[in-house]
Amino acid sequence: MKNYIIVLFVALLSSCKNENSNNRKTDLETNPKTLTADDIISKSIAVSGGKRFEKSSLKFEFRDVYYQALRKNHEFLLVRVLVNDKDSIFDMLSNVGFERYHNDAFVKLEDSIANVYSASVNSVHYFSVLPYGLNDEAVNKTLLGSEHIKNKDYHKIKVTFDESGGGEDHEDIFVYWVNKDTFKVDYLAYSYEEISGIGMRFREAYNERYVNGLRFVDYNNYKSETTAIPLENLGKAFEDNQLQLLSKIDLENIKVDLVNN
Template sequence: MKNYLLLVFVVVLFGCKNENSNTNTITTEAVTKALTADEIINKSIEVSGGEKFKKSSLKFEFRDVYYQALRKNHEFLLVRILVKDNDSIFDMLSNVGFERYDNKDFVKLEDSIAKKYEASVNSVHYFSVLPYGLNDEAVNKALLVSEQIKGKDYYKIKVTFSAEGGGEDHEDIFIYWINKHSFKLDYFAYSYNEGKEIGMRFREAYNERYVNGLRFVDYNNYKAEDAKFILENLGKVFENNQLELLSKIELKNIEVQLVDN
């Protein structure tokens, strides 16, 4: 049930090809000049899969919900499939907007409800492929002072979003810690404001694996109980064991196909 409608979209929009999975080999790079935030992000995206993200079909499960992301250059289709008994709800976000289907039937939603579903779908897909996406037009990057976490050196980059093109959650602020040796994203933190709820989260990457050349990780998801903590300082707060483990962000049954030009 969960596959029949997706197959239609895959056939119509994209032609996919399988390639043998390969693990990226990361080499140490001697940095002879100060790197900009853009250059650091570019290197981080490159070691995580680079241009392959732009031509890929991804499938994975997150908390017993099915997701698929189809990307081909500037076109994209992000899907969430909710399966219950014999019914399937398809939430689909693409270049043309957000749509929901109950099995094969289109569901008309109020704008406010549609925006919430759209943000929810986009959020899971956004986090699943980080740091890919950090070069979008609405992203603003600033290089902060480098720091150490658990004895390793990190570039520290602050990301904000422009109102235009930044989505419903454009006021959220992110901090990314990128390893100076491998250029991999090991930690990130963010602040959010959802109605009356204001808070911060800190995520620690683990369980790294490459699937068909694309890097995926799971995360330990921490919350900051003390309101006095500052978002930019959560790396040190984490190192001092002052954060509470809230949940684990785990992607399961990941499949990757690379899309023909």
Template sequence: MKYLYLVLFGLMLFNCKEEKQVVNLTADKIISKSIEKAGGKAFDNSVIRFDFRDKFYVARRDKGQFSLIRMFKDGNDSVFDLLTNSNFERFINNSRVILEDSLKAKFTASVNSVHYFSVLPYGLNAAAVNKTLLGEEQIKEKNYYKIKVTFNPEGGGEDYEDIFVYWVDKEGFNVDYLAYSYNEDDGVGTRFRKANNERYVNGLRFVDYNNYKTEHNELELFDLGKAFEENKLKLLSKIELKNIEVELLNQ
């Protein structure tokens, strides 16, 4: 009996320790674990190339400096967009184009958006990102941490007012679902995305997405996980990265 009590006491201590660890798992820690699972610091020093729809993209990240590139054909013209830490420039047939501020902002946002989504959850530990743990939620019989993400005006980009929700798998710490609200010139609304086709290229995780919408924007952003669970969302498009290549720098 003496040894039985010792064993039971040990189990109680172990369970208390496990419970304490769960309680202390903050939104920042969850996202950090998710980033690490996806490739972690290797993203910081890499060159990533891929095709998305009819355009070719290149992202070079090296010791805090980045160059995000988009190239495509527009009729007979070759367009080269370059976004860096400090500026955006467009070249048509190798000649630099002078852009109005409104167009520069539009092109900056569109280039940054594709590169941003291509490497998620990398980038969610930036200084301008605010993360809040909303709790836990079950989707399709899997348990997830549900995390709200907002952005500061300073450093948060043109669309800093957009709000995101990420569902992070409690066991594997992968981002399996995300949702966001937007307010743009062509309207307001929400989107819900389901990650699929997970693959690792040179140690970095990439996924494609099924992109869903609501029928009449009648659902709140934070309810989209439940709506997907209940098959209330409509498939809008597929977001697929093709021909991914990864070169790791400073190895």
């Protein structure tokens, strides 16, 4: 199975073509008062690793599960490996879709089940490299203004997704708090659909480290005991100690290799 993944990586790399980036460059000396939501996110991505994400192979563990991601320009392969005794489940999400393997055998799945597994794999990889990905075409960004949290000033940005290209969870809504001095994402909140209604989470970044030029953080994961607090107000609720610590989101054994063009 490992050989299969290696072959798939090589095939993916060989099929990639160099593309000129169409991303608009922003002037780091721009007056912060004139910055748009796009400007702020672009600067945040830049200080977090920028184009290095687009040519990276990274590996990490999350809650005893192994993950691997290969990105080359606009091509990607996201892998999750679950090991139980002598059995292994390989979930692989790429530009061409989702596939699951039990040891070396391909597992045929109903579309509804495949979509659930695909969303699960994508979610972990999505959070692992934020704010990278927030300049994708299906992402809509709105500047909500400024907010003061823990004696620091933040740009407050709301993110929604188009149904087309926005993924299985395109109805989720995010709010990012981007530090005005460092342009790093220190906090984020999001709402999501669950059986009982709408759930909300607030995350506080900590344990920042750079691995081969890419920024990674862990999160304290909070929830509100009431749904009466709007998503956009969770930052203030955190400042006022109104949120309950639910869990920690820790990435372990991170390794990053840069892929040549």
